[in-house]
Amino acid sequence: MFTLQQLKAAHAKVKTGADFPRYVQEIKGMGLRRYEYLVQDGTTVYYGDDNHQVESIPIYDPQEINSSSSAAALRHTIAIHQQGQTDFLTFCQQAANAGVEKWVIDTERMVCTYLDKNGAVLIEEPIPQGDYA
Numbered sequence: 001m002f003t004l005q006q007l008k009a010a011h012a013k014v015k016t017g018a019d020f021p022r023y024v025q026e027i028k029g030m031g032l033r034r035y036e037y038l039v040q041d042g043t044t045v046y047y048g049d050d051n052h053q054v055e056s057i058p059i060y061d062p063q064e065i066n067s068s069s070s071a072a073a074l075r076h077t078i079a080i081h082q083q084g085q086t087d088f089l090t091f092c093q094q095a096a097n098a099g100v101e102k103w104v105i106d107t108e109r110m111v112c113t114y115l116d117k118n119g120a121v122l123i124e125e126p127i128p129q130g131d132y133a
Helices: 004-011 017-029 071-082 088-097
Strands: 032-038 044-048 053-055 102-106 111-115 121-126
Touching: 004 017, 017 032, 071 088, 071 121
Parallel strands: none
Antiparallel strands: 032 044, 032 102, 044 053, 102 111, 111 121
16 A cells, blocks of 8 residues: 555656656556545545545645636646646646646546536546656
């Protein structure tokens, strides 16, 4: 079973968006099946086998999530973040403005799903896979 410390150590290796697929492969290897990132305050809930669950503490002050969601605004937010034009906190603020309540990383399906306050899928995108050795 994974610990929060192990997950944090793996995440510390992520310096750019290009490092993210390797990170997902690493945490998948620890037995992590999915995690949910809560945009309101940066809390992350990690889920593994046999109902194993670990939750982080909030990483920033609570922010308002726009109740009117926009997949188009989110697509733009994702695109500029993946190009390195924004830092992570700015990405989270822009995601909140686009109405994202949380995103879910599914290590089984290798997808990232962005959901609004009503649980509607705004965007689901594949996580690149490959040889990351």
